Amino acid sequence: MWRSVFLHEFIDHKITNFSALPGKLTSPSFALVPSAAIVAGMNSVEITTAKGLEYILDEPLRDVIGLSCRVRVAYPIPNNGLGHLHGFPLLNFNFNASILLLSQTHPLPDLSGVKSSVGFLIGNPNQVSSAATATIRSRSFTDVRVDWHTSGQTRISVDGNLIGYNNALAPGTSFDIDRLSIGLPGEPAQPHIPQYQIARVFVRVLTRTDALVTLSRLLPEMPPGKEHNRCHLIVFANLLNLIDRLRPFMAAFHQAKSQPWTEENGPPQGPFQTDAIRAHQLAIASMLALKEMLRTGDFSNPQAFLEPFTKFLQILRASQPQQFDALAAELLAADVVPEACRELLKSELEENRGALDPIVDLLSTATKRIQEIMGGNENGGYRQTAEVR
Amino acid sequence: MADIAKLQKFASNNNFGLTSPLTHAQVVALAEHWFPEMRFFEKEKFHPISLDEDFTMIDELFGALPTSAQQQWLVSAFVREGATGVTRTFEPPVVFVPDGSAFGPGPGPGQVPRKVVRRITEGTSAREGLGDPDVNSDAVVTHGASFTRSNQFFGGITTIAGGAEASPGDPFVPRAKDDDDRPRITVMASLLNLFELLKYELLVSADDDYPPDGLRGAVEIANSLVVPAAGPQLPLSFAALRDFLLKMIEAHETNGPTPTPPLGWRLNRSAWNAVTRFTFLEYDFFYAFNDFTRYQDALFANEHEGDNEGCCLVFDRSLFTVSPNDPNALLRVIPHSMMTSVHEEFQDADKFKSVDPPVSFPPELRARDVVPFTVFIAGGSHATYFTSGTHDLVDFQDHMAQVEDHLLGAIVLAPIVVPLLILSLIIEHFTDTEDITSDDGIRTGPEEVVGEHPTAVGNRVVVMPMSADNNIYQPANEELLRLRAYAGKWGANNGIIDHSPAFRTKTARYFRKLISKL
Numbered sequence: 049m050w051r052s053v054f055l056h057e058f059i060d061h062k063i064t065n066f067s068a069l070p071g072k073l074t075s076p077s078f079a080l081v082p083s084a085a086i087v088a089g090m091n092s093v094e095i096t097t098a099k100g101l102e103y104i105l106d107e108p109l110r111d112v113i114g115l116s117c118r119v120r121v122a123y124p125i126p127n128n129g130l131g132h133l134h135g136f137p138l139l140n141f142n143f144n145a146s147i148l149l150l151s152q153t154h155p156l157p158d159l160s161g162v163k164s165s166v167g168f169l170i171g172n173p174n175q176v177s178s179a180a181t182a183t184i185r186s187r188s189f190t191d192v193r194v195d196w197h198t199s200g201q202t203r204i205s206v207d208g209n210l211i212g213y214n215n216a217l218a219p220g221t222s223f224d225i226d227r228l229s230i231g232l233p234g235e236p237a238q239p240h241i242p243q244y245q246i247a248r249v250f251v252r253v254l255t256r257t258d259a260l261v262t263l264s265r266l267l268p269e270m271p272p273g274k275e276h277n278r279c280h281l282i283v284f285a286n287l288l289n290l291i292d293r294l295r296p297f298m299a300a301f302h303q304a305k306s307q308p309w310t311e312e313n314g315p316p317q318g319p320f321q322t323d324a325i326r327a328h329q330l331a332i333a334s335m336l337a338l339k340e341m342l343r344t345g346d347f348s349n350p351q352a353f354l355e356p357f358t359k360f361l362q363i364l365r366a367s368q369p370q371q372f373d374a375l376a377a378e379l380l381a382a383d384v385v386p387e388a389c390r391e392l393l394k395s396e397l398e399e400n401r402g403a404l405d406p407i408v409d410l411l412s413t414a415t416k417r418i419q420e421i422m423g424g425n426e427n428g429g430y431r432q433t434a435e436v437r
Numbered sequence: 438m439a440d441i442a443k444l445q446k447f448a449s450n451n452n453f454g455l456t457s458p459l460t461h462a463q464v465v466a467l468a469e470h471w472f473p474e475m476r477f478f479e480k481e482k483f484h485p486i487s488l489d490e491d492f493t494m495i496d497e498l499f500g501a502l503p504t505s506a507q508q509q510w511l512v513s514a515f516v517r518e519g520a521t522g523v524t525r526t527f528e529p530p531v532v533f534v535p536d537g538s539a540f541g542p543g544p545g546p547g548q549v550p551r552k553v554v555r556r557i558t559e560g561t562s563a564r565e566g567l568g569d570p571d572v573n574s575d576a577v578v579t580h581g582a583s584f585t586r587s588n589q590f591f592g593g594i595t596t597i598a599g600g601a602e603a604s605p606g607d608p609f610v611p612r613a614k615d616d617d618d619r620p621r622i623t624v625m626a627s628l629l630n631l632f633e634l635l636k637y638e639l640l641v642s643a644d645d646d647y648p649p650d651g652l653r654g655a656v657e658i659a660n661s662l663v664v665p666a667a668g669p670q671l672p673l674s675f676a677a678l679r680d681f682l683l684k685m686i687e688a689h690e691t692n693g694p695t696p697t698p699p700l701g702w703r704l705n706r707s708a709w710n711a712v713t714r715f716t717f718l719e720y721d722f723f724y725a726f727n728d729f730t731r732y733q734d735a736l737f738a739n740e741h742e743g744d745n746e747g748c749c750l751v752f753d754r755s756l757f758t759v760s761p762n763d764p765n766a767l768l769r770v771i772p773h774s775m776m777t778s779v780h781e782e783f784q785d786a787d788k789f790k791s792v793d794p795p796v797s798f799p800p801e802l803r804a805r806d807v808v809p810f811t812v813f814i815a816g817g818s819h820a821t822y823f824t825s826g827t828h829d830l831v832d833f834q835d836h837m838a839q840v841e842d843h844l845l846g847a848i849v850l851a852p853i854v855v856p857l858l859i860l861s862l863i864i865e866h867f868t869d870t871e872d873i874t875s876d877d878g879i880r881t882g883p884e885e886v887v888g889e890h891p892t893a894v895g896n897r898v899v900v901m902p903m904s905a906d907n908n909i910y911q912p913a914n915e916e917l918l919r920l921r922a923y924a925g926k927w928g929a930n931n932g933i934i935d936h937s938p939a940f941r942t943k944t945a946r947y948f949r950k951l952i953s954k955l
Binding site: 379 | 549736737739788790792793823824829831833847848850852853854855858859860862864865866868870954
């Protein structure tokens with residue numbers, strides 16, 4: 049599960065009423081006063097230069113590999129910024145990532161809203177960007193959403209509809225976040241800069257460790273280890289390193305099976321090939337089936353997990369057979385548990401065997417399926433992964 | 438044990454009363470006035486019921502079935518019989534207590550012992566079991582721990598228009614009925630003067646023989662009232678904290694000097710001010726079943742029998758000192774703020790909203806006329822929000838603490854490395870989990886608020902008597918006490934991760950949220 053970082057819904061007139069990871073608002077933020085300026089009963093704040101909100105985290109988020117941002121925004125008219133020529137940073141993460149809005153000038157402006165480029169900028173100092181076009185309404189709010197993952201996949205959505213997709217935006221990138229800002233609170237006021245109204249901001253991130261921790265949270269709860277020793281840290285670090293090895297493969301898959309796309313310019317068939325859609329559905333189905341088994345303790349139908357899991361892997365292999373086989377062989381041969389730690393992990397497995405046995409059985413079968421898929425060899429024949437039984 | 442007599446005696450000896458300066462009659466008036474307008478998602482099947490209805494609705498429906506049809510709704514359980522355990526069936530609802538573990542009948546290599554329960558009461562007599570001496574915080578009341586069973590006895594099955602599928606504007610009708618057979622939603626309410634509550638909780642905590650009591654638990658407030666002083670952090674026992682706070686209470690009551698805090702600690706002044714200033718009006722919504730899994734394909738969507746959610750109004754109790762000759766005066770008191778409960782407290786997802794009091798409002802109007810109090814109940818999860826639409830499920834807990842404080846399953850399973858890695862990558866694509874609320878489902882609330890809306894249904898508020906003049910620990914309220922003091926779980930679950938809840942008071946949770954926003 050991606051971790052929540054900051055949620056402000058301006059639910060009352062207090063700028064300090066929000067939820068976030070521990071941190072502090074900077075002093076210019078306190079000048080904002082939420083009010084129902086656009087829609088009755090829905091508070092928002094005005095942001096522009098010298099007006100905005102900045103939040104500094106007590107502990108920076110390290111190794112961010114995914115970012116999901118939602119901003120509910122309106123562009124009220126008349127607006128002094130109409131016709132401005134540079135992007136306005138709606139949401140900023142240091143200099144590492146930004147969501148920008150750039151309104152487009154029209155000879156006959158539509159008073160109901162302003163056609164704008166919604167851009168996402170990532171990377172420091174070598175920034176790359178993705179953009180799509182949408183109308184930011186003036187008398188009601190528009191929900192802008194940007195999702196980026198280190199695989200390179202970037203989605204820009206407006207009001208729940210995908211309007212832009214990039215399949216290779218800063219793949220392999222990770223960065224730290226120590227603050228976020230909405231608008232430009234620290235800058236001097238300037239003329240001809242747009243004013244936006246913001247009614248909601250929600251930021252989630254994925255850090256390098258999150259998925260493995262989440263997977264562990266789904267597994268049966270275990271008592272604290274006898275020793276919080278180096279072994280656990282080493283194994284955890286080894287697993288993370290191996291996941292890092294998998295990501296470039298998945299990035300290559302996304303690049304092969306999808307293409308950059310915008311709602312405005314197409315291509316008309318959309319960004320995703322059938323294989324990409326099918327692979328995504330199978331992956332999600334397998335994980336949900338496993339989750340249900342873990343939740344209920346009912347492992348009587350392992351195929352509910354194994355079937356979509358296997359089909360998902362078959363699609364991956366069909367896309368890049370040589371890379372798949374090489375990577376699978378490398379991972380199957382990987383020794384994530386150092387010799388000195390084997391006894392400790394073995395004893396911890398024994399202590400929790402009752403709860404873990406069905407999971408060990410299921411994942412061992414999944415390992416065999418991977419071996420069968422490798423090289424198209426249905427009978428296996430590759431070396432077995434380390435035995436745990 | 439659920440020692441009702443002892444609970445009553447303790448309350449009597451300690452002059453129980455948590456609502457001053459209000460009498461119970463005034464509390465009832467206030468609770469009815471502020472009954473929240475509740476709007477449910479159109480596909481919601483389980484609407485709030487009373488604790489009493491958790492028994493009576495089953496009695497009526499199960500009892501009306503022919504014997505042959507009753508069989509499928511019997512509750513199976515593994516119970517002790519002689520030296521072994523056997524699976525037996527019982528009439529719903531059933532009150533169980535744990536009874537160790539046992540092997541099943543017959544030989545069998547590899548047989549492992551299974552947990553055994555002991556039936557206390559079942560069927561129409563189930564409720565009496567709550568007063569059994571063996572019924573403790575580890576007891577369970579269940580009608581079978583599944584959606585199908587809860588749906589049979591409590592789930593909405595017909596829509597307003599008489600259909601079988603709910604849709605916006607045509608939601609499922611609540612299953613509970615009033616005496617005239619009209620659908621009805623029941624909400625519980627409690628008014629709690631935080632100062633009196635803290636004092637009583639501290640007295641309870643000092644009595645090692647105080648029996649399990651589902652009404653208690655707000656003693657957690659005490660932990661928020663001191664913070665470490667500068668310098669090295671020293672340990673603080675709860676006994677030392679209690680002694681200090683009881684002295685603080687005495688000093689406040691007698692206008693005496695402030696006592697010295699325990700060494701290495703100081704009073705959290707804003708939290709203490711909140712205790713001495715505020716009263717909570719809490720509304721509890723009890724649901725027979727949480728079926729969030731039917732609404733979400735999410736990693737942490739869950740389901741469980743029994744569900745306890747709610748909301749709370751915060752009042753500055755100095756404003757309760759009003760003229761007794763003006764019946765409208767109490768109802769003109771504007772709350773300081775309002776809160777709702779959203780999933781687990783550790784997710785920091787609860788909602789808080791300050792109320793901006795109007796500078797003035799006409800004397801014929803009451804507070805509710807100028808301060809709206811509408812809550813939106815999310816489909817399945819029953820998380821309670823102030824706005825309609827979708828709500829991102831937030832979780833601000835410290836994920837890395839899991840790594841530091843727990844043995845991670847993924848580490849133990851590390852030798853089966855490849856599937857683990859692939860599953861981790863798949864998990865990275867589970868970005869969203871959402872609650873859904875809407876304006877198009879069942880709604881209820883004060884008639885003057887809800888009006889003649891086509892999906893409006895009736896309601897009642899069961900006000901917990903917590904006043905000196907009328908309280909739940911008095912003999913006249915013994916039946917209610919038996920239900921509310923029950924400290925066990927209001928549901929069972931066969932799964933590993935999902936847990937049914939005890940009906941824990943939310944006061945300390947609301948208090949922590951309040952002081953974080955002051």
